[in-house]
Amino acid sequence: MTEGLLFPGRSFAAFLFDMDGTVLTSIASAERVWSRWAARHGLDVAAFLPTIHGVRTVETIARLGLPGVDPQAEADAIMQAEMVDVADVDPIAGAARFLASLPPECWAIVTSAPRKLAECRLAAAGLPLPPLMIAAEDVAHGKPAPDCFRLAADTLGVSADACLVFEDAPAGIAAAEAADAAVVVITATHTKVVESRHPARANYENLAVLFEPDGRLTLMSVA
Known part of the structure; x- marks a missing residue:
């Protein structure tokens, strides 16, 4: 059935996640x-x-x-x-379960935060370190430039246009678009509507992954 698919007819080689506002709130x-x-x-x-x-x-x-x-x-x-100051850094609802469901070779965190700060915030939120992290110091040009998402895709051995990016901020959404990646907007921390043409979800509680026979990932919305 296709009604539960966020991107009907499309699967992805990898998922790329922003950190702040996307898998945790800081x-x-x-x-x-x-x-x-x-x-x-x-x-x-x-x-x-x-x-x-x-x-x-x-x-x-x-x-x-x-x-x-x-x-x-x-x-x-x-x-x-x-x-x-990390006392109230918390995970986005459902993020830990969702990330744990992904094969390690199929996802990365792509953040504008420096690596040391990113590792500190992930630990404070009770989230594991990702198998791959692209941090602020890894690129010459940060978001909204597409460099970080392209680097993550290259490191995973896939093309950026075969990736699905999870983002919350306009700069990150613009970076993903410039990299020709698909986008899901996570709105858990939004206080006002962010105008976007992409699917949006408040958190990960009603999201699941369908694993295709070729190893690609399909994003599903579940009841």
Whole structure:
């Protein structure tokens, strides 16, 4: 039956997952750290906070063009603060079960977070380290550039257009689209509607994987 398939007639060589907002939520932690940083630099905190999600810290800081600010040094300091503040980092509902159902050679996490911070947040959320992680330092250009998803696909030995990307943020969705990957939008942490042409699900509780005879993956919505 096709009514339970999110992409009828299509299967995938691999699933690629963003981390923050997609398999876990770290919004409260990140926004506490960034709020203090923004206030110290005289920024409008409320206006600034929505710009931090889904992109690399160093690029967020660099595009501000603040005089006398070293983006890499500030990014390193923010990372250290975020690694300390993980008390309320939690998994997205159903994520642990869903990830555990996947063969290790068929999935990866592709995050804008530095590797050390990503590993810290996954541990805080009670999620295992993935078989493959592409982190901020692995690419020259972060999301919305497609480099990270292309690198993940290449490392898994598949093409990016054969992958399904799970994302939550506009920058990540744009990166997946630029890589010619299919996209599912996870909306668990959304406070407003993100306009997108892609299927959306609140979490993983009603998602399952059908394994095709050739080893490819089909995403199903289950009751």
